Amino acid sequence: MSRTTLAWVVALSTIAATPALAQTTPAQNPPAATSPAPTTATPAGADFITQAPVGQYRATKLVGVNIYNSDQQSIGEVNELVVDKAGNIKAVVIGVGGFLGIGQKNVALPYTAIKWEDKALQTATVGMAAPGTGTATTTAPAAGGGTTTATVPAADTTVRDYPDHGILDMTKEQLQSAPDFKFASEAAK
Template identity: 45%
Template sequence: MFKRHIVATSLGFALLTATAIAQTSAPSPSAPAATPAPAPATETAKVPPNNLAGQGKWRATKLIGVDIYGPDDKKVGDITEVLFDKTGKIEMVTVGVGGFLGIGSKDVAIPFEQVNWSEQPMAVAAPAPAPAGSGSASGGGMATSPAASAPKAPMMYPDHGKITMTKDQLTSAPAVTYSGS
């Protein structure tokens, strides 16, 4: 009885397999081949390239968190929000100022055009060389890292922004409020 059950199951499986193979066979040569419809030749139908790096495009998600420096080259805050108008043009960025580790900080709006963006890292003052014979194993001052001065590969966001306002001016500026949030 058990053998009959196995034979019946195997026969059913073979019939289902044969049906599936028959349904996926190639079309006959007399059947017309399906041709894809031609793409419209309008400007709106163009698809942007897959790799946008190095093409002057920035990702808004990467812009959030970028450091902002004042006229004295001291950090005043970082980008917390990017504000667009209805047409998609960036109008403002908000900079988080004050507080400690995000506690007690506030967002201040700055017009996008007032931020000077840079893709190059801020210049860091090199440490003074150690005097000769100071016991340094290298026999000289500290070597600067070549990575710090090497140009970056094209990025999808700037390294930092500079504004003309100081940290004190931003701290005393009114905080941004969002209606309906």
């Protein structure tokens, strides 16, 4: 054999033997390091909340909540909430006046100016609920003498993620004469 041929044979045999040398049995090499199993530990600084207590509301459900004055007269409804970067509600935007949203203006007040009520307004004097009916009866004087009996729903005991309504110690006229509220994007125009 010539030197060139011999060099080729040695080179080819080395190349062919290299993969075979790299393959070893598992007993000879320890298993490759694997990533650790996932943990259920809380990341630093994260406190997960698993349930909202009664009295904490979903912001998306506050929009549309009716606002009444202390005489139980409807004076507007929540149109929007204004939240700062820290997540604090800075204002409740109430739509007042108009009809079906036409001619309505926005007035903003601090969240704390509104007393949020979880239970529905009671518009009639409610007596004791008839057993198993979920309704109650009330008796009132009838026109022309005598009495009349009416059936009214029993008190609302439903737990919700939003208030039934809000009470604001203002009149509709005071809200309508209040200054208009403009969002930052509207004021910049």
